[in-house]
Amino acid sequence: MSRLQGRVVLVTGAARGQGRAHAVAFAREGADVVAVDIDAPIGSVPYPTAQAADLEETVAQVEALDRRIVARTADVRDGAALAAAVEEGLATFGRLDVLVANAGIFSTGPFWELTEQQFRDVLDVNLLGVWRSMTAVAPHMIERGSGSMVLVSSVNGLRGNAGAAHYAASKHGVLGLMRSAALELGPHGIRVNALCPGLVDTPMTNWPGLYDRMAGRPGGTRADFEASALHYGILGGQGALGPEAIADAAVWLAGDGAYGVTGQAFPIDAGHLAMPGFNPSPVRP
Structure with a gap:
């Protein structure tokens, strides 16, 4: 029997990469999907962001698994758009069991050279976007007395990143948000955990x-x-890592096998954080 049969998951940033992998993995396990992603560039992001055609491909892959999907363009910087997607998902499926707050962006630069806009964009998507996604689903989960939220942080939520301090700051923030939300939502039967991916090919x-x-x-x-x-x-x-490695961990956290797990951060990093490391550019006398 599929581990998530009859459940419904909301995936943010679902058009490609890790987000598409989450949507497909949950569908393979029997879940129906509410998928949202952006369809516009973000000025400070140095690579192309998702487009409507990407989200359509996610829809096709989920439907090929004989699962239902509601897919809508929604920017996690827009709380009203997220709330509307959630309401449509509830109207279609009647329930929402899981949130995978995956949407994120990345850019680089020494922290003293980053523009305020670069810093704000990363925080607005990677941290506030996670918070907005959680607030969009929390009332329904509280009413039902159950739910699982899986927040996507990073190994950079557990260590620094020279050349991407704003990204590391945002991902550290996700872990603080996760631990606090786990305390607040635990009495309502809702589990909140985070994944900390390493280098993923997306x-x-x-x-x-x-x-x-x-x-x-x-x-x-x-x-x-x-x-x-x-x-x-x-x-x-x-x-x-392939994005499927992160999606497999999210499926486990969302399922009954993790019923006793909340408030935890899980590195999925091929052992990166276990490495002793070295200084790649020492200052020599």
């Missing part, structure tokens, strides 16, 4: 600036990304 990690970072020089390529990714974890021969 559109957010496939653009020239990120290739340059992975190569350690200008002119980086996809080949440089793949070679550098092999050093990111400790599992032999394994580079960047």
Whole structure:
């Protein structure tokens, strides 16, 4: 029997990458899906954001698994749009059991060179967007006396990121939000946990600036990304994770097998955080 048969999940950032993987994984386990994503660029984001055609492909993949899906364009910076998507999902399916707050963006730069707009955009999507998503579903879950919220943080929610301090700050914030919400929602039978992905192979990690970072020089390529990714974890021969690895963990957290788990952060990082690390650019006398 499918682990999530008869349940309904809301996935933000569902058009591609990790979000699509979440939608498909939940559908494969028997869940119906409410999927939202943006269909517009964000000025400070240095790679193309999702488009309507991407969300249509997610719909096709979910429907190919014989599951129902409500898909709507909604920006997690717009609380009213999120609330409308939730209401449509409730009107269609009659319930909402799981939230996967996945939508996120990334950009780079020394913290003292970041513009205020860059910092605000990352916080508005990665942290406030998670909070808005939670507030859109919390009243229904409280009324039903059950639910599971899975928030997507990052290994950068557990350690710093030189060159992306605003991203690390946003992902640290997600963990503080998760732990606080777990305390508040626990008495209502609602579990709240977070995933902390490591390096995942998605559109957010496939653009020239990120290739340059992975190569350690200008002119980086996809080949440089793949070679550098092999050093990111400790599992032999394994580079960047596929988004399905994160989705599999979300399915477990949402299901009955994790009934006693709340307020926890789970790294899915191929052992990255277990590595002792090294200083890649020491200052020499």
